[in-house]
Amino acid sequence: MALNYRNQEVLIVGGGLAGLVASLLLVQKGFPVTLVEKKTYPFHRVCGEYVSNEVMDFLKRNELYPLGIDLPQIRKFEFSDTQGKSITMPLDLGGFGISRYVFDEWLYRLAIRQGVEVITGVQVSDLYFDAQEDLFRVSLSDFQERQAYYVLGAFGKRSKLDQVMGRKFFGQRSPYIGVKYHIRTSWSRETVALHNFNGGYCGINAIEEEKFNLCYLGSREQLREYGSIEEMEKQILWKNPLLESIFRESEFLFDKPEVINEINFERKLPVENHLLMLGDAAGLITPLCGNGMAMAMHSAKLCTEVLALGGTRLEVELRYTSLWNAQFYQRLGIGRAIQGLFGSGRGSIIARNLITHLPPVARFLLKNTHGQSF
Numbered sequence: 540m541a542l543n544y545r546n547q548e549v550l551i552v553g554g555g556l557a558g559l560v561a562s563l564l565l566v567q568k569g570f571p572v573t574l575v576e577k578k579t580y581p582f583h584r585v586c587g588e589y590v591s592n593e594v595m596d597f598l599k600r601n602e603l604y605p606l607g608i609d610l611p612q613i614r615k616f617e618f619s620d621t622q623g624k625s626i627t628m629p630l631d632l633g634g635f636g637i638s639r640y641v642f643d644e645w646l647y648r649l650a651i652r653q654g655v656e657v658i659t660g661v662q663v664s665d666l667y668f669d670a671q672e673d674l675f676r677v678s679l680s681d682f683q684e685r686q687a688y689y690v691l692g693a694f695g696k697r698s699k700l701d702q703v704m705g706r707k708f709f710g711q712r713s714p715y716i717g718v719k720y721h722i723r724t725s726w727s728r729e730t731v732a733l734h735n736f737n738g739g740y741c742g743i744n745a746i747e748e749e750k751f752n753l754c755y756l757g758s759r760e761q762l763r764e765y766g767s768i769e770e771m772e773k774q775i776l777w778k779n780p781l782l783e784s785i786f787r788e789s790e791f792l793f794d795k796p797e798v799i800n801e802i803n804f805e806r807k808l809p810v811e812n813h814l815l816m817l818g819d820a821a822g823l824i825t826p827l828c829g830n831g832m833a834m835a836m837h838s839a840k841l842c843t844e845v846l847a848l849g850g851t852r853l854e855v856e857l858r859y860t861s862l863w864n865a866q867f868y869q870r871l872g873i874g875r876a877i878q879g880l881f882g883s884g885r886g887s888i889i890a891r892n893l894i895t896h897l898p899p900v901a902r903f904l905l906k907n908t909h910g911q912s913f
């Protein structure tokens with residue numbers, strides 16, 4: 540007998556890739572879905588915008604791949620150490636480039652067409668699980684009060700709700716900042732590069748409309764020391780000659796960069812206070828792995844399949860926790876472990892030598908930080 544989900548309203552907090560994809564999968568299965576996103580589409584986010592091809596089958600199967608937009612296919616990986624010595628290797632799986640400005644907006648419009656109630660420009664300011672009534676009570680910043688049977692936490696790496704929920708990582712200061720630009724440059728459109736500099740690393744890859752994304756993870760301390768992003772880039776990033784030439788020779792398309800701080804890679808839990816966490820809200824993988832977006836979409840798929848299977852709330856939570864751990868726990872750990880090889884002179888030289896002389900080890904690491912098609 541087909542399950543009837545009409546009484547199981549789902550409220551999704553956050554309309555990044557995890558939230559948008561979950562909303563679409565759920566509405567297709569017959570759940571009533573509301574998605575609340577605090578910003579208004581389209582908007583830029585700090586993100587490298589290289590999407591691992593492990594999502595390709597999934598996106599195409601569910602008609603979530605943005606057709607009609609010419610997207611660069613990326614098949615090679617270039618790595619340079621802090622001195623600018625570089626090595627290029629083929630990528631087994633590869634990926635494609637698309638800006639979040641375009642991708643998220645495309646999914647948002649699709650979600651509206653398919654019947655998701657999308658509330659934008661409004662923040663979820665508070666929520667709690669009412670055990671007696673077996674439902675969530677949710678407060679929005681426009682003073683609406685909502686209730687829902689399930690709440691999915693897709694609110695990204697750091698949100699007001701993490702604080703409201705007293706999540707442990709929230710109080711820890713992070714040493715990282717993230718900075719993003721869109722540029723026009725003569726770089727190869729089929730190569731994703733990771734250029735190291737002292738204190739961080741910078742990715743560059745093609746996206747739509749002949750543009751490129753240039754995005755780096757840098758150090759909060761260095762920004763403080765040099766007083767401005769521009770000065771820090773000149774004093775630190777430009778020490779890698781490859782980065783210097785990219786910065787000097789490219790056309791920068793934003794008036795000013797997108798910048799975020801407090802990027803925390805500490806462990807989180809996939810279920811907390813009965814919320815089912817998706818994407819970065821469940822755990823943020825280090826950007827050097829280049830597959831946080833794929834994980835966000837994959838977690839949405841796992842979670843929505845568990846909801847569709849039904850069962851008691853406890854069964855749903857245990858099933859999702861176990862699937863999430865099996866799929867992502869080790870990957871996040873390996874990402875954290877190899878992060879130490881990047882952003883330092885010695886570490887980046889070791890990493891480059893590893894790629895040059897021990898390609899099977901490099902491939903092993905790539906494989907174990909990436910998933911497989913799902």
Ligand SMILES: Cc1cc2nc3c(=O)[nH]c(=O)nc-3n(C[C@H](O)[C@H](O)[C@H](O)COP(=O)(O)OP(=O)(O)OC[C@H]3O[C@@H](n4cnc5c(N)ncnc54)[C@H](O)[C@@H]3O)c2cc1C
Nearest residue numbers: 553555556557577587588589663695698818819830831832
């Ligand atoms: C420097 C850097 C580079 C990266 N490069 C890549 C890359 O090249 N490839 C890759 O695959 N991944 C990359 N990532 C990771 C990737 O960006 C994330 O894994 C991905 O965006 C996670 O998607 P998400 O939906 O979980 O969160 P997000 O995309 O962050 O979406 C969360 C949404 O929730 C909203 N929100 C938050 N709180 C509330 C609230 N209380 N109420 C309502 N809405 C709320 C936010 O406005 C936001 O829109 C990078 C990350 C960083 C930091």
